[in-house]
Amino acid sequence: MKLKTQKKTALKVTPDGKAMRIAMPRKQSEGIHHFLQDTTDQNNTVISPNKNDNTENGELYRNLIELSNEMVHVLSATGNIVFANAAWKKALGYTDEDLKTLHFTNVLEKGTEDYFHDNMPLIMAGESLKNIERVFVTKDGRKLFVEGNVVPRYINGVIVGAQSFFRDISERKKAENELKGRELFYKAVIENSTDMKTLVSEEGVFLYGSPSITKVLGYTLSEYVGQRGIGVVHPDDVSLLIGKTQQLKATPGKASKLQLRILHKKGAYRWCEGSITNLLEDPNVKAFVTNFRDITEEKHAEEELNQSQAQLLASQRIAHIGSFELYLEQVNEIDSNTLMWSDETYRIFGFEPGEVEVNNELFFQMVHPDDRGLIEAAIKKALDAHTIYSVEHRIIRDDGKECIVHERGEVVYDITTGKPIKILGSIQDITERRLADESLQKSEANLRTIFDNAETSYILLDSDHRIVSFNHQATEGFKRLMNKPLIEGAKFIDYEPEEGKERATLSYTKVLSGEHIHYEDNYTGPDGLIWYSLRLSPVSDNKKKIIGVLMAISDITNRKLSELEREKITTDLVQRNKDLEQFAYIVSHNLRAPLANIMGFSEAMNSLDELDAESKKQVLYGLSHSVHRLDNVILDLNQILQVKRQISEMRETVSFSAIAEDIKNDIHRLIQNENVTIKTDFSALDEIFSLKTYIQSIFYNLMSNSIKYRKPDEAPVIEITSAKKDKKIILTFKDNGLGIDLAKRGDQVFMLYKRFHTQVEGRGMGLFMVRTQVETLGGKISISSEVNKGTTFTIEFNI
């Protein structure tokens, strides 16, 4: 005897479409039931339950049968049910009372009653029926699939009826029917499928193909059988196919999966996925078996999906924008409400998507403590005012990194009740942007500081010459000097003085075409003369396009004044040098001339005896005269040196008319003798703040000069006038005298000991003294003259 464990079974459909039965262990709770069944002997001796058998053995069997899960019944020879165990009655729904009148054919499915009539005689003849399947009908008409054995029932060696043992196989049957249905389905699927099956020879030539090939790729059987498979494969996939085929050739029986592009008859490639199996060594096949299906649409859809998903992910990642939903089940207890985050929101908070369970409490924990109130206030305000809220705040991630986020939320309200349902929001990581902004602001601030603290005034104009910006220095400068504040947006040309507008406009145009302009000029403002340097430079944007003009204005008054001072010093030094040269010349000529005479006369004294009386007299006179002349030269030198030292003398208001009168009085005898006419006109300006002694000396020298160099046959006329021109005092001394040939000796007029007339006595001191004095007072003297017509001296003094 074998002990058999009955197991529950289940059907499972494998991925390749085959149904298979697998054993399932019974559930523990049901317990494990063993049932003894002798299957070793076909003609087995079955347990014979017999009510009349009161033996201990009979009792045991009866109990076993009664408790069995198998459906057991006993038939009389005529087919009446004389016994049925508990399982039988339970399965079929009949009671013991029912059994009294129940015939076996009542239990059989309608139309299968012949089973009883056909087989009962066999049983009665001693035969057994094995593994028969029947359909029983329950009392309430349900079908019950059963399987079992039937053996004759012996009583005292005589067959009196039949004993049957059936199991309820309804479940199994149902599954089997289902399976059958599925098989049909699969069959239909396979027959109607678009799966393309081919047989390909070892050399790669099509031997056979399924009809689906024509459906999918357009080729008829005759068109491709005999052709090489490679011929329809996309060139880029040929090497893959060859590689796979080579591998497969080395491994008979194995299959290989791959995706290929295969040419449709109409010319487009279709993506196909499938497998090739090497059955070359299978005597029944002797070919590669291929099975492909068209996946072009899937492929496209997949690609599109991948692409759009990738784009979405990328854009979210790039923008660092995440979204969230905060449900408002409890308006007053926000922390207890449901919060949902998008993947990017997790990332912004430093988590992998789904890494943590999110709630509002977690969110607020991560917000920078100083910013929590800000968010709460923003949400509250949005809820109260039914508006969108937008707030920037910091979060501190678990990794310690502090991020700045921009959070924007919108409250969604219930249409009917108007109650807030949830907040839909976006959250964006703006840390980098903010840091960049901050650094930009910082650098801008730094530049502005430099800009404002510059000594130079900077004014930025746009291409329309309008003021865009200016620094502090410019503001102050324009306020102080022009009494006109700089205004952004104003046309700068309005600040230019009327006479400078044309030049300014021209300058802007030049600069806007790329030129750099620099010039220096002066301007008389309320503080006096101001020298300034003006630089105009083009301003370009980062595309090198000129968008404006940068004006840089510097006050260079100090520099300019010191430059002018330097120039004056240089001029003075040059003059001093000339004076020194002249001094050397004076020493060598004028000092030495009388000295040479003295030496000559002294020599003559040696031979005084040889001279006549007249000559002696002349020598003595000459000696005396030369000594006197020598003294004069020395006195002159002393005077010259003194003039140059008198600069420190006090200045005072000097009246030209008064001085002219004084001199006229001093030389009235000369005027009278020579019949001199002196005309003066100081109506334009009669006073100068200057050194009186110098002005006197200048007037005296020029007036006496005019008389000295008068024409012998004409009464001298001297005209002295004053005028004011360009902040300068002009004095003119005009005479009708001999005049000087300036073309010939003009450069020597004002030089010491230069004389032009032999008929008049002169030392060549007067004009030299005049020039020295005029220049010492900061003025200029010039001469215009014509021989025999007269001379005009013009003197200019700065007021």
Place this chain on the structure above:
Amino acid sequence: MSAKPIRYIVIDDDPHNNLSCTIAIKSAVNNAEIHCFTDPEEGLSYIEAEYAKTNEAISTVLFLDINMPSMTGWEVLERFKDFAVPVKEQITIYILSSSVSPIDQELALNNPFVADYIIKPLTKPKVLQIVSKSETRKVF
């Protein structure tokens, strides 16, 4: 042929110098013919008139001042340059100046018509030296 100068001309605006020159020349050369001019223009006119008419050469020494108000010595030399060759050949010019400036000396010596530069005063030894130089000098 050597020629002893027989005529002496002095052009200088300073009459005292002219007197001193006259005395010096007279003491050095007996019977010297001396002509003094304080106006250079007059001196030039004299030369122009006197030396053009003569057929016989008169060996002459001209003492010329530089620093004169109406016309400088250099201007006199410019005018002299334009005289006829026979006139010029009779006259040997010496610059007579009070200036000790080397610039003046150099300027004078660079002039082709200037024989030498003499620093004032003109004295007997200086005249004698000039005379002796003239005697050894070849005058056509």
